Amino acid sequence: MQGLVFWAVYPILWFISILPFRIFYLVSDLIFVLVYYIIGYRRKTVQNNLRLVFPEKPESEIKRIEKKFYSHMCDMFLEMIKSISISESELKKRFVCTNLEYLRKLESTNKSIIIMCGHYASYEWMNALQLHDLKFHAFGIYKRIRNRHFDQLAKRIRGRFNGTLISTYNATEKIRYNEENGIKGNYAMIADQSPKMNRAKHWINFMGIRVPVFEGSDRLARKLDMNVVYLQVEKKKRGYYEARLVPITENAPKDPENYITKKFIELLEEQIRKKPEYYLWTHKRWKHRNEPIPKNAEIIN
Template identity: 75%
Template sequence: MQGLVFWLIYPILWLISILPFRIFYIVSDMVFILVYHVIGYRRKTVRDNLELVFPEKSESEIKQIRKKFYRHMCDMFLEMIKSISISEKEIEKRFTFTNVEYLRKLESLDKSLVVMLGHYASYEWINALQLYGLKYRTYGIYKKIKNKQFDDLAKRIRGRFGGTLITTNKTTEVILKNREKGILGNYAMIADQSPKLSRARTWVNFMGIKVPVFEGSDRLARKMDMAVVYLHVEKVGRGYYQATLKPITEDAPNEPKHAITRKFVEYLEEQIYNKPEYYLWTHKRWKHRNESIPKNAEIIN
């Protein structure tokens, strides 16, 4: 059944992916009308999230941010589809890195790198990093897709420019095996996911609201002596993104406890406050805010 669903949907996705960008974004505009005005996908969730973290903003300001967000979200979703067929030349033009020389400097340290990022702007075309002639391979940490065919498609898309996907439960195993073989890599991890309450061992003030946070990137960097950077992505035009690698630490084992996580949160908050329309507000990031914090939990100040 899963295979049937894939083969019914994939031809449509492929046809959308090969559209010229001018027509491609007309399709995105049509999807926006459907998602925002007709279906109203998670509009209440988005409104509630925005009102929660921006209590000082008026109703009209919240509506304006919400509408801009949905336009961006539809673009980003369609750009994921575009990844099926986008050329190297096109992706190099549309997702640029401002300071690749800093990454080359980190490569000279002979240690792997954790690239921390949030659900902000776009992370879909980060595999463009492989086109800069770097020594390290780029790995993306992701949650496995239940439909095997779509999961295989995601891997093929990432592999087109030399990137590799690793499922969350295999991350440590793969990094250890790579280290044993002398293989160093850039491991990209989306770090603003909301953990299950049963695993909420660390809490932090995020956008003024106390919520649980994953510290996998922090712990992994400390344990394996990996350098850590934040991927600061800005949307500079429709279909155009600019990424800057901002330093967090080159010496993770000697950082104060939780310092890596705290710096990541600060960088992400700064971006959201500056241009909130590019954060993924459909994500229920604050769903545990009213839960009791476990007695054995640690709170990052």
């Protein structure tokens, strides 16, 4: 059944991916109308999230952010499909890093690097970084797709741009293996996911709301002495992104516990407050806010 679904859908995805960008974004506009006005995909979730974190904003402003977000989300979904066939030169032109020399400087220390990012702007095209003759191999930590055919497609797409995907299920084990065997890497991690309550060991204020947070990046960096940066991605215009590597730490073992997690959240919040329409508001990031905090949990202040 998984194979039937994949081969029914894949030709459509491939056709969309080869469309010229002018037509490509017209398709995105049509999908926006379908998703926003007709299907109403998760509109209640988006509205509730926006009202929750921006109680000071009038309803007209919430509505404006909501519509701009859905337009951006459709663009981002289509851009993910575009990765099937986009050329290296086109990807490098559309996703530019302004201080890539900083990543090369960190690589010269011969310590692996954790690149932390959130569900903001474009996290699908960040593999463009690896197209610039970097020393370390690129690894992306991702949640395995249930349909194994689509999962393999995601791996092939990353493989086109010299990257390797590692499942969240064995990421810690794989990273430790690499370090023990002298394999240095640039590890991209989307770090604003919402952990399940049985793994809610650390809680932090995110956009003014106390929620559980993953601190795996923090723990790994301190234990394995890895450099850590934040990938600050801005959407300059439709289909064009500009990224900057923001230092978090170059001496993780000497940093206070949870410093990395706290700094990451601060940097992500700054971007969200500046241009909230580019955050993934369909993500149920605050779903555990009313849950009782476990007695053995740690509050990060």
